[in-house]
Amino acid sequence: MCGIVGYIGKHTASSILLAGLEKLEYRGYDSAGITLVNDRTLQTRKFAGRLERLVNNINKQPIEGTIGIGHTRWATHGEPTDNNAHPHLNNKQTIAVVHNGIIENYLSLKNFLIEQGYTFYSETDTEVISNLIDYYYENELLAAVKKAVKQLKGAYALEIVSSKHPDEMIAVRYESPLVLGIGEDGYYLASDIPAILNYTKSVIYLENGDIVRLTKNNYQIYNHKQSLVKREIKEVSWDIEAASKEGFDHFMLKEIYQQPEAIRNTIERRLDETGRIQLNEINFTKAEINAIDKVYIVACGTAYHAGLVGKQVLKNALQVEVIADIGSEFRYSDPFIDQNTLVIIVSQSGETADTLASLREAKSKGARILSITNVVGSSIARESDHLLYTWAGPEIAVASTKAYTTQLVAFYLLGLYLGRLKETIADNTYQARLNELKSIAKSVEHVIENSIEPAKAIAEKIIDCNSLFYLGRGLDYYSALEASLKLKELSYIHAEAFAAGELKHGTIALIEAGTPVIVIATQSKTYDKTISNIKSVKARGAYVIGITTSDHKDIEQVCDKAIYIDNKQDIYMPIISVILPQLIAYYTSIFKGNDVDKPRNLAKSVTVE
16 A cells, blocks of 8 residues: 655665655655665654655755665554654664555564563554564574564565664565666665666566565575575566656546557457457466356456456356456355356456455465456466456556556457357457457547546536436446546545436435436447436436437437437447546546545555455
8 A cells, every 4th residue: 555665776865765755656645754774873754744745854954875765655554643654663773664564463563572671652563563673683684574574464565774784675575566676776676666667677576475685786585485586587668758647737637548548558469460369368278268157256446347347248258157246345255166267356456455365265265367457567467377467557546547448448358259269259249349349449539539528517517516426227337336436536525326227226315406417328228218217316306417329319308418429339338438437537626626646545556455
């Protein structure tokens, strides 16, 4: 959830750390801090609030040192205060630690350390780590860290420095992302690649249980057995410009506009020379796919909404039972899983804690794991049997847009590919759907161009409302779920999505005069029923906005406002119909004066359960 960065080398560390934290601020932003080692002393500055407060302090009172660690926090233990901000030091002020993740057994460790005479000054679980390392310290920092991490339960990425070892840094990765950058003038550590791209594109994706010892001229990596190992150095293919706003006011708006390109990339990189789908990362044989009798799709938040659409896609394609489940609930629902079950894991970051835990649960029961993710080298990617990367590129805004639409594309590609392999999709159907899919990016481009002004007008209309409802049926209902989540995330308006046919079973009681209701009506087989539902809410005084295709002009007779979008095959409409709601959420947030890219209480990567 938090962002961490570290540097050891020849340059002044503070500027490198602050620049890295700026790139990671989307991961957490309720406090920030850094510690530098200089002349066998630890110099620490940390403050509650946005990173700007720390930057202003460092600019006024610079601190020196060529080795340091930094942190931007999203609170899990303790309120956002200066004391709770990272880095956290031991009682002797000789060891500093930054931590991304959560220590589940911190209370028992804290009580043990209190019995040993240690005092605690924060409410965090991280302060336990610095004092635990101190407890095991006997002149070797690495040895003390190795002993300490054996006692930790939970998820953590750690960076550790000590005034007693002014030319050394230790890092640990367990269940939480950490990348090592190899530079000409030093080494870099970060919880995400954008923090180090200004300095190097050569990276090592650290593996679970890795412990790294860094000096200015060398590094050593120890695996989970604490044996010395070598890890492959990889080159990052995108540059820092891909993680900048490129002239847009906000990352979210930039990422909305990037959707046509991201969709094209996700499709075209999967087509062979004949124009057919080739998923090299998925190596099912026909016999293996025929043996699958059940599919689970497991994800959280926006990825779960993509999974709901994927459920319908794969049910049609494979002609087997497909169940979409929420990652935080999956392990506790006693799912029926065996070796004939395919579990599809969906996560933008590849580090979502609940989803990752679900993956491991399913794998332990013999299921095959196929994951859809946007991050190469992520935990979910590494632990899966089959992979389908989206090509969305870095997504910085907390509210997901292009990651969602490329996840939908991934499901469409997967459905066509597996359906053809299993021969449950006829060749002519396969080709027709593939041709339509290839044209989706152009339609998304067209919808974006034509939705800006309608989105602004709707945002002005709903800006002061207390509640808003999205309605839809079938695939439109799944789009309504994602649309309402976006509005909640960004505007803080109470927004709910309802299956339109369920209104009469209770929820219509919420409709009163002037209540805004946005109806998504793109599915041909449920369109007439949806019109009937619109009439029901209109009769109770709702202000109704209809989103439909250009061949449904009759919706104007029952709506206060109608907006038309490109018409595609019903199965592909969730990609088209979500664009306008993304923009409605964006402009409503802007007009309310909210922080669009960093909505309150949220973080980009949910790496704790």
